[in-house]
Amino acid sequence: MPRKKTAKPPGSYPAHRERQRRRILDAAWTLFDERGIDRVSMAEITSSSGVQPSTIYQYFANKDEIVWAVIADVMQKASARAQQSLEATPNALARITALLDFMADELVNNSVTVRFMAQFDAMYARHWPAERLITLESQINPGGFNAFRGLICDGIADGSLRHDLDPDLTMHAVINTVIGAQRRLASLGSKVEQEYGQPVDRLFRETIRILLLGLRAPEPPPRRRPRKKPSKVQSRKRTR
Amino acid sequence: MPRKKTAKPPGSYPAHRERQRRRILDAAWTLFDERGIDRVSMAEITSSSGVQPSTIYQYFANKDEIVWAVIADVMQKASARAQQSLEATPNALARITALLDFMADELVNNSVTVRFMAQFDAMYARHWPAERLITLESQINPGGFNAFRGLICDGIADGSLRHDLDPDLTMHAVINTVIGAQRRLASLGSKVEQEYGQPVDRLFRETIRILLLGLRAPEPPPRRRPRKKPSKVQSRKRTR
Amino acid sequence: MPRKKTAKPPGSYPAHRERQRRRILDAAWTLFDERGIDRVSMAEITSSSGVQPSTIYQYFANKDEIVWAVIADVMQKASARAQQSLEATPNALARITALLDFMADELVNNSVTVRFMAQFDAMYARHWPAERLITLESQINPGGFNAFRGLICDGIADGSLRHDLDPDLTMHAVINTVIGAQRRLASLGSKVEQEYGQPVDRLFRETIRILLLGLRAPEPPPRRRPRKKPSKVQSRKRTR
Amino acid sequence: MPRKKTAKPPGSYPAHRERQRRRILDAAWTLFDERGIDRVSMAEITSSSGVQPSTIYQYFANKDEIVWAVIADVMQKASARAQQSLEATPNALARITALLDFMADELVNNSVTVRFMAQFDAMYARHWPAERLITLESQINPGGFNAFRGLICDGIADGSLRHDLDPDLTMHAVINTVIGAQRRLASLGSKVEQEYGQPVDRLFRETIRILLLGLRAPEPPPRRRPRKKPSKVQSRKRTR
DNA sequence: AATGAATGAGACTTCATTCAT
DNA sequence: GATGAATGAAGTCTCATTCAT
Numbered sequence A, B, C, D: 001m002p003r004k005k006t007a008k009p010p011g012s013y014p015a016h017r018e019r020q021r022r023r024i025l026d027a028a029w030t031l032f033d034e035r036g037i038d039r040v041s042m043a044e045i046t047s048s049s050g051v052q053p054s055t056i057y058q059y060f061a062n063k064d065e066i067v068w069a070v071i072a073d074v075m076q077k078a079s080a081r082a083q084q085s086l087e088a089t090p091n092a093l094a095r096i097t098a099l100l101d102f103m104a105d106e107l108v109n110n111s112v113t114v115r116f117m118a119q120f121d122a123m124y125a126r127h128w129p130a131e132r133l134i135t136l137e138s139q140i141n142p143g144g145f146n147a148f149r150g151l152i153c154d155g156i157a158d159g160s161l162r163h164d165l166d167p168d169l170t171m172h173a174v175i176n177t178v179i180g181a182q183r184r185l186a187s188l189g190s191k192v193e194q195e196y197g198q199p200v201d202r203l204f205r206e207t208i209r210i211l212l213l214g215l216r217a218p219e220p221p222p223r224r225r226p227r228k229k230p231s232k233v234q235s236r237k238r239t240r
Numbered sequence E: 001a002a003t004g005a006a007t008g009a010g011a012c013t014t015c016a017t018t019c020a021t
Numbered sequence F: 001g002a003t004g005a006a007t008g009a010a011g012t013c014t015c016a017t018t019c020a021t
Helices: A014-034 A043-047 A063-086 A090-107 A111-127 A130-140 A144-159 A167-188 A189-197 A199-214 B011-035 B042-049 B061-087 B093-109 B113-127 B129-140 B146-157 B167-188 B189-197 B200-215 B230-233 C015-035 C042-049 C063-086 C092-109 C111-128 C130-140 C144-156 C167-188 C191-198 C198-214 D011-033 D042-049 D061-085 D092-109 D111-127 D131-138 D146-155 D165-186 D192-194 D200-215
Strands: none
Touching: A014 A063, A014 A111, A014 C144, A043 B042, A043 D131, A063 A090, A063 A111, A063 A130, A063 A189, A063 C063, A063 D192, A090 A111, A090 A189, A090 A199, A090 D192, A111 A167, A111 B113, A130 A167, A144 A167, A167 A189, A167 A199, A167 B113, A167 B167, A167 B200, A189 A199, A189 B129, A189 B167, A189 C144, A199 B167, A199 B200, A199 C063, B011 B042, B011 B061, B011 B113, B042 B061, B061 B093, B061 B113, B061 B129, B061 D165, B093 B113, B093 B167, B093 B200, B093 C111, B093 C144, B146 B167, B167 B189, B167 B200, B189 B200, B189 D131, B200 D131, B230 C015, C015 C042, C015 C111, C063 C092, C063 C111, C063 C130, C092 C111, C092 C144, C092 C198, C111 D165, C111 D200, C130 D192, C144 C167, C144 C198, C167 C191, C167 C198, C167 D111, C167 D165, C167 D192, C191 C198, C191 D131, C191 D165, C198 D111, C198 D165, D011 D042, D011 D061, D011 D111, D061 D131, D111 D131, D111 D165, D146 D165, D192 D200
């Protein structure tokens, strides 16, 4: 019964179509995040987007297609943000750092996005043909992670990274780890703070720090350094 | 509401109940892994367990309770395995290493368990009161990760770990990271190999290696005090 | 909202189940005939049978299964009637005649049944595995048409049927023809009378007469005057 | 681009309309046969014909009209074929035989057509005003089956057919029977061969043979009066 | 004349759960 | 304690058709 035309389409047909598509996708994304992908029904997308169910089916063949479209959308935007954050970064280590920092920023500023991707992974990744995922990623991120691989090679070459690293292995291990950590933190959301007693991004940045330390070439000239807080260590054995 | 647990002779009532419960839980777990938690219906649990739906409701109040029971079950077993693997490990670093190795082994040998927990996180964690999760964890793993925290303190104290680590922060960061990586790898399953070209656990073990390198105290060319076990860790040993 | 329990089930569970099944089937059959198989919706079966849609699905897996059950039902009853009408018929020709007469009677007295089977043929026969149809028929009519084939053999042997008949071919040709004619007449229903100006069964009985004349052995001894119908076949001409 | 209507030169408007109409009808017919009339949706006709649904509605008021148009089309063509096959057939029996042979040929060469008509009968005949069907037939086949009736009269007159036949009754009975058998065989398609173990048209031709035997005058051993068999040919060509 | 967009009504089916035995 | 039967609510999706351009 909601037969209200909210906005007159002033533009051409394709423009109108794109606008409708957006409406559906935006509504879907919001709902997916609020309730979880599996807890959202087409009826909710209908009433939330203002597009009739039968109309939605002229834009997407079924609910799963909406999920995929949302994922593509979300990843594309994230990729654009990543691209931007890497611009004008000169050397290898700086770029790697920038990339990881970017992921931390995403966790803070776009936790919805990260959370959604986490859910998508958990719910869809295994039950869908791998090709589709790979295709999606290659469309969005054409160079793939090769750029990152290049960075590691550069880093090894210029001595800023450990020379015993296998670029391919390292790249995939690190990326997977960082994504895993990021998504887990996003999934748990505020629970992390209750459980871990730390703000989400603090944990994540510490992860990054440790990983970078692990990647970094060992200090060439062993210098000496006073310890910061040796006493504090054994103070509190158990907090909780 | 279930009976008190007493002696439980094989043919007794409580024993029967326990057997039924197990049947339901086992069937549910298998299905959850095969199809994903949200894609399993009570009817399927019925036909797969051989227990009638109405009977199931005499063991579990609703479907969610089954999910929680399965999770508790699964975590309990995992925890027992962990406990066992940590036994008879002498010092801090060895224990940390053992713990991380344990998680790698889990990934390989109990990927179903890991995957299930990943899915649970993504789908349930946010929609349920945090307390319940925390309660669950504390029941299963009393002491929680504090043991791990203790290890870090020890490591800092004995100089095998970086002294600029904040035990609490580090502990949580590392644990979250490792769990995140582990679950992500388990979720993606064989897709990782297609996409990354590396066996799942190879990636995971490289992650562990890098993390440990990052945690390790920077190599101070053995100065006036020989640490407990400087030789073992730093020797770049490529766990696998 | 029709939440009215029409009859208390006084008997046992199986009895009750059978009664429900009947209710569904009877309602379905009536509707199928009234509106045509394809024009009947589950909702109609629901409201007509008084059984909730979700309940129906505990008796039949889907709509097609209902159709098949109805067909089986209908054929079974028809088969029983046929059996009965053939009882106590002594020789071959008499039995053949009785069988064809039976089909004429069916057309008159059970046109609904015939019509339904005609529709089933037209709509389902081609789109379903042949085995299923054959299985159905063999369940209902175990001897199959072999009995009829035997009759023809007998008839050829005793000289009442043309000796140039191939029992198998003849049997199938005649049966198909008679069924085809019967179902077509039932399908067209009263339209036949409007179009052909003849009562339905009159046409059908004329068909039978001609077929029997065609099957009959040519007059054995060309006697002095070829009467219209000197032999015994003609005795019962069935004008009706 | 719209031109004036003229005499239908190839590029003219009416010609265009006719082409579109054909496209729709051809696509519909193919689909109707493949899937069954009731299982074909307008959307399928659209995608199969390449004509947009809204455009289709400028050629046909609704889906039923398409069905009727297809039937008309199909019958017209069949009728033309029939006409042709009857040409140059001299006498009554020969014409009757030719007609029945024609139906056998149709069954073999145009089983799609026959099958479609069978389906139409089963699904539409009863639910539509009889007049429409009759009108349709009279348009296509003016004179209707009266030609056939004439043949029978001729046959009776010249002694080649049984003289106890009632021309009207016989005509309708035989036509109905033959059509019924033909359509049933076409509907069952290859199932007949599986079930009956005989090629479809073999059965049908046997049916024809038996019917003709039944119609034929009993073999009077050519006695004193050779009927006007040779001469009668030109006697009565058509009764009406 | 042609068509892209829209849509209300309704199709079939599934589900978690309760009730009565 | 176990279970067969029942079910309301909701699920996703399809359909023939109309509207506005």
